[in-house]
Amino acid sequence: MEMDIQQELLQAIQDADLNRATKLLTGWGDLNGYSGFTDQILLPVLEKYTLDDFKRDGSPLAQGYVAARFAEIAINLVIENTPAGQALKEDKGPIVIGNIEDDFHSLGRRIICSFLRSNGWIIHDIGNDIPASEFVEKAIETNSKIIAVSAMMYSTAINISEVREQIIRRNLEKEVKLAVGGAIFNLRTDLVNEVGGDGTVKSALHVPKLFDDMLTDLKLQHHE
Numbered sequence: 001m002e003m004d005i006q007q008e009l010l011q012a013i014q015d016a017d018l019n020r021a022t023k024l025l026t027g028w029g030d031l032n033g034y035s036g037f038t039d040q041i042l043l044p045v046l047e048k049y050t051l052d053d054f055k056r057d058g059s060p061l062a063q064g065y066v067a068a069r070f071a072e073i074a075i076n077l078v079i080e081n082t083p084a085g086q087a088l089k090e091d092k093g094p095i096v097i098g099n100i101e102d103d104f105h106s107l108g109r110r111i112i113c114s115f116l117r118s119n120g121w122i123i124h125d126i127g128n129d130i131p132a133s134e135f136v137e138k139a140i141e142t143n144s145k146i147i148a149v150s151a152m153m154y155s156t157a158i159n160i161s162e163v164r165e166q167i168i169r170r171n172l173e174k175e176v177k178l179a180v181g182g183a184i185f186n187l188r189t190d191l192v193n194e195v196g197g198d199g200t201v202k203s204a205l206h207v208p209k210l211f212d213d214m215l216t217d218l219k220l221q222h223h224e
């Protein structure tokens with residue numbers, strides 16, 4: 001049953017059919033409830049789509065838009081169908097997120113933005129192909145404690161090391177954490193250290209916890 005709906009949703013994304021994807025999401029949720037919605041439906045479909053995208057080294061713009069909207073709609077359905085007392089409303093503060101210079105794979109970033117918004121973060125999404133200095137300047141401007149940088153390929157991921165250099169040059173090591181992500185970090189676990197990242201996770205589901213832990217680490221550093 002779950003495999004069938006996953007395959008149907010994946011096909012809807014590949015067909016750039018947002019209306020069909022929305023109907024499939026709503027129908028499954030109304031029938032089965034929303035408590036297991038993220039683990040059983042949303043993440044498996046997005047991970048499969050992202051893997052296929054990585055193998056293709058790119059996807060049509062319409063498909064990327066539908067996939068990102070699919071994530072937003074799914075998360076909003078979960079929020080709308082979660083009892084008010086269980087919903088997370090805490091304002092955790094601002095973060096800066098974007099794709100590093102020469103990288104244009106925005107799907108994963110947009111999905112992560114949806115997850116983070118639903119967990120109380122204020123998102124400053126600065127887009128694709130962003131020079132390292134702009135990440136740090138935006139973090140200073142918005143008083144963001146976390147910079148999240150995405151890259152799909154190794155050839156662009158290595159550019160993230162310059163973000164770390166910018167953080168060091170401005171003496172912000174105890175003020176800002178650097179989160180890194182993208183398909184290449186799942187394949188090359190050593191790459192996090194190579195580019196100077198403070199952490200990464202394998203799926204969007206775990207990004208909010210990573211950011212919570214980073215914020216806690218910063219607070220502990222300030223009390224040392």
